Amino acid sequence: MFSRPFIITQILIVAAILCLFFLYRAKQAPNVPVYGKVEDFKLTNQDNKTITLADLKNQVWVADFVFTTCGGICPMMSKSMSAINQGFAKYKDVRMVSISVNPENDTPEALKAYSKKYQANDQWIFLTGPRDDIQKLATESFKVGDIKDIVFHSALFVLVDRRGRIRGYYDGTDKERMGRLTQDLPLVRREIVLPLMPTINASLNGLAGIFLFCGFLAIRRRNVMLHRKLMLSAFSCSVLFLGCYVYYHATTHLLTRYQGEGIWRGIYFFILGTHTPLAVLIVPFILLALRHALRGEFDKHTRITRKLFPAWMYVSVTGVVIYLMLYVFKPA
Ligand code: HEM
Numbered sequence: 001m002f003s004r005p006f007i008i009t010q011i012l013i014v015a016a017i018l019c020l021f022f023l024y025r026a027k028q029a030p031n032v033p034v035y036g037k038v039e040d041f042k043l044t045n046q047d048n049k050t051i052t053l054a055d056l057k058n059q060v061w062v063a064d065f066v067f068t069t070c071g072g073i074c075p076m077m078s079k080s081m082s083a084i085n086q087g088f089a090k091y092k093d094v095r096m097v098s099i100s101v102n103p104e105n106d107t108p109e110a111l112k113a114y115s116k117k118y119q120a121n122d123q124w125i126f127l128t129g130p131r132d133d134i135q136k137l138a139t140e141s142f143k144v145g146d147i148k149d150i151v152f153h154s155a156l157f158v159l160v161d162r163r164g165r166i167r168g169y170y171d172g173t174d175k176e177r178m179g180r181l182t183q184d185l186p187l188v189r190r191e192i193v194l195p196l197m198p199t200i201n202a203s204l205n206g207l208a209g210i211f212l213f214c215g216f217l218a219i220r221r222r223n224v225m226l227h228r229k230l231m232l233s234a235f236s237c238s239v240l241f242l243g244c245y246v247y248y249h250a251t252t253h254l255l256t257r258y259q260g261e262g263i264w265r266g267i268y269f270f271i272l273g274t275h276t277p278l279a280v281l282i283v284p285f286i287l288l289a290l291r292h293a294l295r296g297e298f299d300k301h302t303r304i305t306r307k308l309f310p311a312w313m314y315v316s317v318t319g320v321v322i323y324l325m326l327y328v329f330k331p332a
Pocket residue numbers: 216219224227228231232235286287289290293294298299301302305306308309312
């Protein structure tokens with residue numbers, strides 16, 4: 001009913017998706033459950049800048065609800081938050097977020113003075129805004145605090161992961177619970193969030209490599225029709241990759257830089273330095289090889305593809321390796 005190349009294509013696509021899924025699952029900290037999701041918000045920080053949930057995307061953060069004139073639990077909570085701020089100072093993707101529950105009094109200027117009092121660095125942000133918005137955020141998103149009057153706030157610190165999901169509640173006045181928070185935070189921090197476009201691009205590269213390899217095996221078995229279909233599939237994947245790559249870099253001005261040091265840095269730049277020019281260089285040869293093949297000029301086709309095949313394989317495989325080094329096995 002279905003042709004062999006069709007079935008092979010489907011199996012390869014499903015296998016690629018499953019590999020990515022298991023890779024992703026494997027990185028999820030097993031002992032830190034998910035309690036819920038933080039809904040989008042729009043508040044103002046101590047520097048009078050608007051902060052939304054998007055500003056905390058791909059960062060791990062600890063939130064609490066305090067107010068600057070509070071003489072009760074707030075000083076203890078802010079002292080605990082300050083300790084976390086100092087302890088995680090070298091991890092710039094870890095943030096602290098203190099939200100005022102007395103926004104009428106806690107202007108950005110008041111929050112600025114409060115931040116200085118606790119020697120907050122720029123990882124720790126203090127937020128204020130309309131009372132109703134803060135009330136909603138506390139009770140509906142974070143599920144802490146009094147639903148009638150937010151000023152009767154909770155002492156809980158809330159751990160939020162890179163995807164805006166709540167991963168834990170910890171009493172900010174309890175030393176033992178704070179210890180637990182400092183254990184859970186690095187686990188959640190190590191979880192990866194695969195960015196969509198680079199993941200799609202790497203999958204297309206990987207798929208092109210798999211098609212190429214299978215196409216090579218097919219011609220070794222003298223199965224010309226299968227070879228033709230697999231090689232044309234590899235070509236489609238690479239064209240699709242090129243389109244996605246150009247789109248991604250035309251719309252995203254954010255370049256992900258490799259953070260590794262020592263030998264890994266050398267390896268990374270060697271791979272990148274050979275992958276990029278080769279990827280450009282092979283394009284006319286791919287078109288030429290296809291042209292010869294489709295015209296039946298197989299002697300010319302063979303002459304080109306003997307060099308083109310390993311070069312194209314190298315480009316496809318290194319495309320995946322670069323992605324893995326940048327996003328999956330990235331240094332701490
Ligand atoms: C750009 C995509 C393609 C690549 C990379 C490619 C690659 C190769 C390679 C590596 C070989 C074996 C060369 C050797 O003997 O060492 C080969 C042979 C062959 N390819 Fe392709 N191929 C492609 C597209 C096609 C297409 C579309 C056809 C269409 C029919 C085709 C038909 C053949 C045939 C008939 C041979 C055997 C030639 C011979 O031994 O006389 N190829 N190809």
